[in-house]
Amino acid sequence: MTPELQQQFQLSKTRLESDFPESKPLFSESEALIEANRCLFCYDAPCTKACPADIDISSFIKKIKTGNIRGAATTIFSSNMMGISTSQVCPVEELCAGACVFLEYNQSPINIGRLQRYAVEKALQMEKSSGRKLFPSHKNRSQKVALIGAGPASLACASYLALEGIHPIIFEKNNLPGGLNLTGIAPYKFKSEAALSEINWLLDHGIELKTGVEIGRDIHIKSLIEEYDAVFIGSGLGRDKFLNIPGKSGTNVWGATALIKKIKNEVDFNLSRSFNSAVIIGGGNTAIDIARELAMLNIAEVNILYRRTEDVMRGYAHEISGARKHGVRLIENITPSEIMLENGKVSGLRAEHSVTGESINYNCDMVIFAIGQEKQASHFSEYLKYDDSGCILVDDKTCQTDHPKIYAGGDSINGGKEVVNAAADGRKAAFAMLKSWDIQPNLDSKKKGSYHG
Amino acid sequence: MADLSINMCGIKSPNPFWLASGPPANCGEQVMRAFDIGWGGAVWKTLGTPVVNVSSRLAAVKYSGNAIMGLNNIELITDRPLETNFKEIYEVKKRYPNHAVVVSLMVETKDEWKEIVNRSIDAGADGLELNFGCPHGMCERGMGSSVGQEPKVLTELTSWVMDFSSVPVLVKLTPNVGDILVPGEAAVQGGADGLSLINTIKSIIGIDLDTLSLKPSVGKNSTNGGYCGPAVKPIALHMVAALARDKNINIPISGIGGISTWQDAAEFLALGSTSVQVCTAVMHNGYRIVEDMIDGLSNYLDDMGMKSVNNLIGKAVPGFIDWGDLDLNYKVIAKIDADTCIGCQLCYIACLDGAHQCIHTNQGPCSAYHGKSDHGMNPRVDIKQPILHSHDSNAITSIPFVDEDECIGCNLCHLVCPVPGCLTMKEIPNAAGKESWNDRIAKKTLL
Numbered sequence: 001m002t003p004e005l006q007q008q009f010q011l012s013k014t015r016l017e018s019d020f021p022e023s024k025p026l027f028s029e030s031e032a033l034i035e036a037n038r039c040l041f042c043y044d045a046p047c048t049k050a051c052p053a054d055i056d057i058s059s060f061i062k063k064i065k066t067g068n069i070r071g072a073a074t075t076i077f078s079s080n081m082m083g084i085s086t087s088q089v090c091p092v093e094e095l096c097a098g099a100c101v102f103l104e105y106n107q108s109p110i111n112i113g114r115l116q117r118y119a120v121e122k123a124l125q126m127e128k129s130s131g132r133k134l135f136p137s138h139k140n141r142s143q144k145v146a147l148i149g150a151g152p153a154s155l156a157c158a159s160y161l162a163l164e165g166i167h168p169i170i171f172e173k174n175n176l177p178g179g180l181n182l183t184g185i186a187p188y189k190f191k192s193e194a195a196l197s198e199i200n201w202l203l204d205h206g207i208e209l210k211t212g213v214e215i216g217r218d219i220h221i222k223s224l225i226e227e228y229d230a231v232f233i234g235s236g237l238g239r240d241k242f243l244n245i246p247g248k249s250g251t252n253v254w255g256a257t258a259l260i261k262k263i264k265n266e267v268d269f270n271l272s273r274s275f276n277s278a279v280i281i282g283g284g285n286t287a288i289d290i291a292r293e294l295a296m297l298n299i300a301e302v303n304i305l306y307r308r309t310e311d312v313m314r315g316y317a318h319e320i321s322g323a324r325k326h327g328v329r330l331i332e333n334i335t336p337s338e339i340m341l342e343n344g345k346v347s348g349l350r351a352e353h354s355v356t357g358e359s360i361n362y363n364c365d366m367v368i369f370a371i372g373q374e375k376q377a378s379h380f381s382e383y384l385k386y387d388d389s390g391c392i393l394v395d396d397k398t399c400q401t402d403h404p405k406i407y408a409g410g411d412s413i414n415g416g417k418e419v420v421n422a423a424a425d426g427r428k429a430a431f432a433m434l435k436s437w438d439i440q441p442n443l444d445s446k447k448k449g450s451y452h453g
Numbered sequence: 454m455a456d457l458s459i460n461m462c463g464i465k466s467p468n469p470f471w472l473a474s475g476p477p478a479n480c481g482e483q484v485m486r487a488f489d490i491g492w493g494g495a496v497w498k499t500l501g502t503p504v505v506n507v508s509s510r511l512a513a514v515k516y517s518g519n520a521i522m523g524l525n526n527i528e529l530i531t532d533r534p535l536e537t538n539f540k541e542i543y544e545v546k547k548r549y550p551n552h553a554v555v556v557s558l559m560v561e562t563k564d565e566w567k568e569i570v571n572r573s574i575d576a577g578a579d580g581l582e583l584n585f586g587c588p589h590g591m592c593e594r595g596m597g598s599s600v601g602q603e604p605k606v607l608t609e610l611t612s613w614v615m616d617f618s619s620v621p622v623l624v625k626l627t628p629n630v631g632d633i634l635v636p637g638e639a640a641v642q643g644g645a646d647g648l649s650l651i652n653t654i655k656s657i658i659g660i661d662l663d664t665l666s667l668k669p670s671v672g673k674n675s676t677n678g679g680y681c682g683p684a685v686k687p688i689a690l691h692m693v694a695a696l697a698r699d700k701n702i703n704i705p706i707s708g709i710g711g712i713s714t715w716q717d718a719a720e721f722l723a724l725g726s727t728s729v730q731v732c733t734a735v736m737h738n739g740y741r742i743v744e745d746m747i748d749g750l751s752n753y754l755d756d757m758g759m760k761s762v763n764n765l766i767g768k769a770v771p772g773f774i775d776w777g778d779l780d781l782n783y784k785v786i787a788k789i790d791a792d793t794c795i796g797c798q799l800c801y802i803a804c805l806d807g808a809h810q811c812i813h814t815n816q817g818p819c820s821a822y823h824g825k826s827d828h829g830m831n832p833r834v835d836i837k838q839p840i841l842h843s844h845d846s847n848a849i850t851s852i853p854f855v856d857e858d859e860c861i862g863c864n865l866c867h868l869v870c871p872v873p874g875c876l877t878m879k880e881i882p883n884a885a886g887k888e889s890w891n892d893r894i895a896k897k898t899l900l
Contacts, residue, residue, distance in 0.1 A: 037518035040871050043802035045815070046851060065517070104795035105872060 003119035011196070012336040016271070017118065017187040022187075022298060024088060024114055024320075026287030032118040036064040038109050039230065042101055047112060053080035053424040057112055059098055074134055076116055078443050081159040082423035084153050084198040085125070085181050087117035088190045089419045093283075093318040124201065135443075137206060138165040139240040143229040143437060146171065148215050150324030151179020152364055152419045155202050155411030164208035164434055164441055169228075170207060171212035176265075179236050180411075181419060183261040186289040192264050216379030225383070225405055230433045231254065233392065233401075234426065237373035237416055243281065247339025248369075252346040256282065256290045256370035263293055265432050275365050277301040279349050281336055282370030283313035288323045292367055295326040303362065305334040305426030307354055335361070373416060380406070391415050398423050398432035407433065456761040457747065459493075461705050461727045463621040464580040466553040468493035469750075469762055470723065470743050473730035474625075477740070479531065479660030481541025485548065487735075491743040494553025496649075496730060499530035499584045501559040501596070506532045512658040512668035516683065520604025523684035524733045525658035527669060528678055529590045529827060535569075539576040546577030553728075555623065559596050563613050570617040572580060576817050580620050583611065583645075585636070586627035586652025589678045598652065599888055600618040601627035604639035607853040611643025623707060626650040626692075628685075633692040638701050647698060649707035649730065651689045653679025667868035680878060686711030690724055697770045713742070715749030722762065723769035763772035777891040785862040785878040787812070787855045791878035793875040800866035800876055811859035812866060815842055815852050826858035 027035065045058040056075055063072035076083040082234045090097070092113040103267045128132055143166045147154035150172035160275030176182055183450060204210055215235075224231055238302035240255020242248045252275075262269045271294070278299050280291045283306040295302045306313055309332045310320070320330060333354045340348040340361075349362045375390035383403045385393040392408040394401050409425025411417065434441050457468040470477040472487055478495045479545070487495060495734050506528055516522035531538060537743055542857035546554055556578040558694035560569050585607055587597030600606050607624070614622055624640035626633065628651040640648055655677055660667050661696060667675035689710020702776060708726030712718050713734035721729045750762070758763055789800065789812075804812035809829060810822040818839030824831075855866075893899050 034519050040797045040799060042796075044796040044816075044851070046796060101795040197620045 004418055007374060011192055011265070012267045015192075015263075015265060016269055016297065017191055020187040020190065020191070020293075024117070026121055027114050027118040028139070032064055032115060035115055036061050036109050040101065041112040046099040047096035047110070047168065050095045051079075052095065052420045053427070053435070054085070054419065055083075055096075055116075060119055060126075061110065061112075061115055064115060069119060069122045070126060070134060071148075072119035073152055075397065076120055079427070080423050081156045081202065081427065082181075082419060083120045084201070085185070085190055085195060085345040086268075086418075086420045086423060087113050087120055088183075088194075088323060089185050091316055091318070091418065094316050095418075095420070107363050120346075129156040135163050137169055138163065138442060140166040140167065141387060141439070142242065145230045145232060145433065146224050146228040147234060149179060149233070149235035149410075149412075150177030150199070150209060150211070151175075151234055151236050151410060151422065152181050153236075153422035153426040154179075154232055155181075155199060155207075156423040156425075157234065157407070157409065157430045158207045158233045159202050159205055159429035159441065160427055161433065162443075163443060164439055165206075166434075166439075167324075168207050170209050171213045171219065172209065172211045173217075175211050177209055177211060178235075181258070184286075185264075185419075186293055187264055187384075188258070188292070200345050221354075221379050225403075229405070229437070231406045232426070232429055233412055234422070235376050236411040238376045239374050240369055241372045242369045243336060243373055244406065245336055245338055247341050247346070247367075250339055250341040250346050250367075251344050252366045253339060254366065254368045255366050256280070256286045257373060259368055259396070260286075260290055260293065262299075268286050269452075272298045274298050277364040278306045278366045278368060279305070279362055279364040280368045280370055282306065282372075283308065284372070285314055285315045285319055286314045286372060287368075287370035288319040288328070288371055292319075292323040294368075295323065295328050301364075301431065303364075304328060304330045304402065305336060305349075305351060305362070306330060307335050310332060313424070344433045373411075375415075376412060389415055397428065399429035400432055404436075454751050455759055456763075457493075457754075458705075459727055459762060461621075461707060462580075462623070464494070464553050464555060464728075464871040465551070466493035466728060467551060468747055470494075470746055471553060471707070471724075471728050471730045472735065472740075473616065473732035474499050474584065475736070476528070477735040477792075479567050479679055479731060480533070480538075481545050481789060484541075484545050484554070485741050487740045487743075488549050488552045490740045491747050492552075492740060492789075493539040493578075494555065495727065496555040496557050496582050497538065498575070498577075498713075499557040499559045499587070500535060500538055501530045501591075501848045502561075502565070504532050504590075506844075507671045509669040509671065510676075513682070513841055516657060521660070521682055521733065521737050523680055524682040525656050525669070525678040525680050525737070526653070527589050527678040530584070530587070535572070539572055539771055542573070542576040542732045548581075554580050555582050557584050557625070558614075559587065559591060561594075561596060565624045566610070566613050569618050574618065574620055574723060578620055580623060580626050580646075582615065583614060584624040584625050584652070585610070586625045586650070587679065588627060588653055588655040589630050589676065596653070598627035601625075601636050602630055603650070605642055606644040607636055607639045611645050611781050612638055615644040621646040623647040623649045625652055627652045627707075628688060628692055628710075629655050633695055634702075635698050637696045637699065641704060643700055647707060648702070648707045649709055649830060650696070651685070651710045651728055653681045654685055654688065656680035662824075683711045683713055686717060686720075690720060694724040694773050695765055696772055697700060700745065702786070713737075715746045715753065717788040718746060718770075719750060719753055719765065720822050722765045723766045724768070724773070725770050727766055732817070741775060775891075777894075778873060778889045780887045780889060782883045782885045782888050784881040784883060785864075786860040786881060787858050787862070787866050788877050789853060789855060790877070791852050791873050793872050794852045795872055795875075797871060798851055798853055799869045799871065801853040802868045803865050806863045807815055811856040811860065812853050813842060814858060815854060821856070822859060825855065828859065828861055 039061040043056045045056040060072040060075040096112045097109040104111050112426045145168045146172040161168045179197045280287050280293045316347050333353045335354045336351045338350040384401045392413050399407045407429035410422030459469045479498045484495045484518040510528040513521045514523040556573040585601035588838045589596035594597040624645040626636050693708045705727040708721030709730040712731045718729045801812045813819045813821045818841050820839040
C-alpha cells in the first residue's frame with residue numbers, strides 16, 4: 001500500500017459511527033472453546049450447505065476446538081476471502097446458523113459468526129506477531145486482471161488471483177476502497193476501521209489499488225478489455241431510489257445508503273441535536289438498519305412505514321426484532337403519498353392505508369427512502385447482456401458474462417444481496433479465470449482448507 | 454429409603470462412599486469436614502517414612518473442553534510428620550466413632566511395618582490398607598507397585614501385617630500387572646481381609662507442545678505418574694469384576710477408579726464392590742458431590758426394589774462371561790427414528806468410515822455399500838461412484854436410513870447419535886436358539 005493510501009485509511013474519530021457499541025464482540029478464548037465444543041461436527045453439515053460461500057464450517061469449528069487457529073482461518077479464507085467482514089456482517093440467523101441441526105433439537109444454534117470472527121481475527125493476530133503469513137506469496141505470472149469497483153466482490157476475486165501470482169488491479173472511483181463494506185454496514189455490526197483493516201490485509205497479498213479512477217470516464221472500456229487478460233465488474237449499485245411523490249427533493253429527505261454513509265464516514269456529522277422524529281420508507285434490511293441506527297442515535301421516534309405486512313417483508317425477522325429492542329416501530333400497509341415541507345424542510349408525511357384507503361398524516365422531521373438502489377449506469381452495454389431489472393447476466397458457476405474476457409459479481413449481478421454473496425461471486429470468477437488459463441490453483445477448492453503453499 | 458450402611462470385612466460404615474487415600478484425606482480437618490457432608494469413611498493419605506514432595510504434582514487430560522477426564526499425579530505419600538497424622542486420626546475417631554477410618558500404610562522393613570501397624574491401631578484405625586499399588590516415585594524405592602507386581606513379596610508382606618494387626622486389613626492392588634488375579638490371589642494367600650483396587654495406572658499425561666517438556670512440569674522435567682479419574686473407570690471395573698468372579702477370591706472388594714457419580718458407584722457395587730472409594734472427583738468438585746451420590750444411590754435402590762445396598766453388591770457379576778460362551782445367534786440392528794432425527798449424519802459417517810457401510814443418506818450422493826447384502830463376506834476392492842438417492846420431499850432430507858439386511862448390529866451408530874432415543878438397537882427375534890463358540894467347538898462346526 002502506498003503511503004498516500006495509508007494516510008487516507010486514517011479515519012477521523014469524530015464520526016457518529018464511533019459511538020456505536022459492537023453487538024457481537026470478539027469471543028474470548030474460553031468463550032470460543034465452550035461454543036466450539038457444543039458443535040456436533042455434523043457430516044455433510046447443513047450449515048455449510050446454507051453458506052453462500054460454501055465454507056466448511058464444521059471443519060473450522062473442529063480446528064478451533066483443537067487449538068489449530070491458523071488452520072481454522074485457512075479453512076475459512078480458502079472459501080471466503082472476506083472472512084473477516086462476513087463473520088460480523090453475515091445474517092447467520094438466516095444462513096448457516098439458521099440451518100444448524102440444534103434448531104431441530106430445541107437448542108440454540110451454534111454461534112457460527114462469532115466463532116468465525118474468533119478464528120480469523122486470532123489468526124491474523126498470530127500472523128502479525130509471528131511474521132509468518134497464512135498465505136505466502138507465489139511466483140508472479142504474466143496475467144493481469146482489471147477489477148472495477150473495490151467492494152467485496154472485486155476484493156475477493158482479486159485476492160484469489162493474487163494468491164496464484166496473477167496481477168490484479170482494482171479501479172475504484174471513490175477515494176477509499178471497500179464499497180458498501182466501508183460505507184453501508186450498520187455500525188453496530190461492523191465499523192469502517194475494521195473494513196479498511198481487512199482491505200489492507202487483502203491488498204498486502206499483491207493487489208494493486210487505484211482510487212479516484214472511474215472506468216468509462218478516466219479509462220476507456222475498450223482499452224481495458226484490450227490491455228488486460230480479464231475484466232471483473234464489481235461495481236455494485238448506484239444511488240438510492242426515491243418514490244416519485246411531492247416533496248421528495250425537500251431538505252432532510254435522504255436515501256438510506258447515503259445517510260448510512262454519512263453516519264459511518266462523515267466527519268462531525270450530527271443528527272440527534274436537530275431531529276426528533278424519523279420516518280423510513282421500505283421493508284428491507286437497509287430500512288431496518290437505518291431505523292435502528294437512528295434509534296440508537298437517540299432520535300426519539302423512529303417509524304418504518306411498509307406498504308405491505310411484516311410476514312412478507314424482505315427484512316429479516318431477527319433484524320426487525322433487534323430494531324424493536326431499540327424502540328423502532330414498524331407500521332404496516334402504508335403507502336406514502338406526499339412529503340410535507342415547511343420552508344423547504346420536512347414537516348410531515350401524508351400516506352394512505354393500503355387496505356382501508358384511509359389518509360394518515362405522520363409528523364416527522366426527516367424522511368428516509370430505503371426502497372433499493374438504482375442500477376449503475378453501464379458503460380459495458382455493448383458487450384454484456386442484462387436481465388429485465390438491469391442486472392448483468394452471468395453464468396451461475398463461473399460468473400462469466402457473455403463476453404469471454406468479462407466477469408461480474410456482487411450487487412451488479414444480483415441487484416443487492418449480502419457481502420457473502422459478493423465474496424462467493426468473486427471467488428467463482430477468480431477460479432474460472434484461472435481455469436481458462438490452465439492454472440491449477442494452489443488453493444485447492446476440492447480440499448477445503450488445504451493450502452499448498 | 455434403602456439402607457446404605459455396609460460392613461466391609463468388619464469395617465462398618467454408614468454408607469459405601471469412602472474417600473480414597475490421597476489429597477482429599479490428607480489431614481484430620483479435611484476428613485471431619487467430609488464426614489459432616491456425608492462421606493461414610495475415609496482411607497487416610499498413605500503413612501510411611503516421611504518424604505519430600507515436588508512442585509508441581511498434577512496434570513490432567515481435558516476432553517471436549519471438560520476438565521479432568523483423566524488426572525495424573527507425581528505426589529508421594531504423606532509429607533507430614535507421622536505424629537501429626539496419628540494425633541489427627543485419634544481426634545477424628547474420637548469425634549466420629551460411627552464413620553470408617555482406614556489408614557493407608559507403606560513402609561519397607563518388617564520392623565517398620567510392625568511399628569506403623571501398631572501406632573495406627575493405637576490411634577484408633579478401624580482398618581488398614583496396604584498400599585502395594587503406587588506406581589510412581591515410591592516404587593523406585595522398592596515399595597508401592599513394586600510390591601504389588603511381585604506376588605511372593607506381596608503375600609509375605611501381607612502375612613507380616615496380618616500377624617501384627619488386630620483390625621481388618623485391605624490390600625490395595627496395582628493395575629500395572631498382566632493379570633489382576635495374580636496379585637489378588639497372592640493377597641488372599643497372605644491372609645488379607647479385603648482388597649481395594651485399582652491404584653493409579655503408570656502414565657505420562659502429555660507434554661507441553663510449546664516447550665516440549667513433560668507434564669506436570671517440575672522445572673524443565675517431569676516423571677511418570679499415576680493416572681486416575683473418569684477415564685480409568687472401565688479398566689477398574691474389569692479388574693474388580695475379574696476378581697469378583699474368581700472362585701479363589703472370597704474376600705470383599707473396595708472398588709476404586711474414576712467414580713464420580715452414584716451411577717459409577719452403583720456399577721462398581723453391582724460388579725462386586727462392597728465399598729467404593731473416590732478421589733479425583735472430590736479433587737475436582739469437592740466433598741459436596743457425595744450429597745447426590747447418597748441421594749441418587751438411595752433413589753436407585755428404591756426404584757430397583759432393593760431394601761439394602763447389600764442387595765446390589767455383585768448382582769451384575771454373573772452376566773460377565775467369557776467370549777466363547779456368548780450367544781452367536783443373538784442379533785440387534787439399528788433403527789433411526791425419523792421424527793426425532795436432527796439430520797447431523799454422524800451415524801452415517803461413523804458407519805461408512807468406521808464400521809460396515811450400511812447406513813445410507815436420504816439425500817445423495819451416498820457412498821455406503823449398495824450391493825447385495827453379504828456382510829462384507831465377498832471382496833470389496835472397487836471404489837464405486839456414490840449413489841444419489843431419491844428422497845421424499847416432505848421429509849427432512851438429511852435423515853439417514855439403515856440397510857437392515859446389511860446391518861451387523863455393532864452399535865457404533867447408536868453410540869455417536871447425539872439425540873437420546875433417536876437411534877436405537879432393536880433385537881431381531883431368533884428362532885435358531887442360543888449357540889456359542891464353545892458350543893460349536895464341542896460340535897466341531899466352527900464356521
